Amino acid sequence: RKIKSDKADSVKIARYALDKWQSLEPYSITDELRAQLKVMNRQFHFYVKQKTAMKNNLIGLIDQTYPNANTYFNSPTRSDGSQKWVDFVSTYWHVDCIRKMSLNAFVEHYQNWCKRKKYAFNKSKAEEIYTKTKELVPVFPKNEITKHIIRQAIDQLNSTSVTVETIRTLMNETASKLPEYSIVMQFKGIGPSLGPQLMAEIGDVTRFTHKGALTAFAGVDPGVNESGSYAQKSVPTSKRGSSHLRKTLFQVMDVLIKTMP
Structure with missing residues (x-):
């Protein structure tokens, strides 16, 4: 999600991969x-x-x-x-x-x-x-x-x-040839235009282990601003995920606001 250049960060990522080796999904x-x-x-x-x-x-x-x-x-x-x-x-x-x-x-x-x-x-x-x-x-x-x-x-x-x-x-x-098409098209604010766009940017949803992973992929999760004992309570979204997916989500919410289902 973010470029890491420090050696300590690289070691931390490597240790995480070794610890979670059995549970991590293969690429x-x-x-x-x-x-x-x-x-x-x-x-x-x-x-x-x-x-x-x-x-x-x-x-x-x-x-x-x-x-x-x-x-x-x-x-x-x-x-x-x-x-x-x-x-x-x-x-x-x-x-x-x-x-x-x-x-x-x-x-x-x-x-x-x-x-x-x-x-x-x-x-x-x-x-x-x-x-x-x-x-x-x-x-x-x-x-x-x-x-x-x-x-x-x-x-x-x-x-x-x-x-x-x-x-x-x-x-x-x-x-329409993908298995999740019928489910996505049932969402409010989704039609034959935004539905395929949402599916295109998310890709295979089964690769996400939990909803937090999908939220982070879209970059709509709250960021973190901490230093020592200081921790900011209200933090803007990270915006480090897919900008195309965030744009599609914005358009879906725009439809929901206008139609008020």
């Missing part, structure tokens, strides 16, 4: 399925970071042609990686794309767009969007150069989003 290489799941989880988090960066980049561009267009919809990402607000700004990438039409013409155009993209249509939402465009002031002009820049950013975001959703689905399929 074993993680089986292939769990290793693949862990690699997929690391790739998943890598592409999620890329997606967040590309989303922020697109929002920065849109704010100069159609401010706050990304706040119109809060629909979750579909299994194919598409998002409603991204599809919306792909079609209506500039406020003048809407302002050049009359209200009735835009409502009809928006309805056809929803039908083509298979989104729910709401007439009052269309009227609200049209009204807001009258108050917006774009920075970039409506021309082919601006359109190309925004469309390119959208294509990059959609491509990364597809990769994220593909890995998410593949992780769930891989995790």
Whole structure:
């Protein structure tokens, strides 16, 4: 858990290993399925970071042609990686794309767009969007150069989003082959996304002899601050375990706080 360079510490660790030789679990290489799941989880988090960066980049561009267009919809990402607000700004990438039409013409155009993209249509939402465009002031002009820049950013975001959703689905399929899958999926705050992530970072749970070992592996156990007769009572967590596991546990607790089961 922590690098030891002193000779006395090395001797202490060696003596512990000799004393507990019969009870210590032998080191074993993680089986292939769990290793693949862990690699997929690391790739998943890598592409999620890329997606967040590309989303922020697109929002920065849109704010100069159609401010706050990304706040119109809060629909979750579909299994194919598409998002409603991204599809919306792909079609209506500039406020003048809407302002050049009359209200009735835009409502009809928006309805056809929803039908083509298979989104729910709401007439009052269309009227609200049209009204807001009258108050917006774009920075970039409506021309082919601006359109190309925004469309390119959208294509990059959609491509990364597809990769994220593909890995998410593949992780769930891989995790379902492990024996503890049905038990993990019964936990509150766990779903087809966080469940496989939790299993990937914990690995084979049977290698932990007691709950304290798993707590220490995650780095959420209280640290120790002692010197002579002094012993601090309230100590922050050690944070010397798996940072990826702690992140997953944080996300699970975030879901629990929001849903309050």
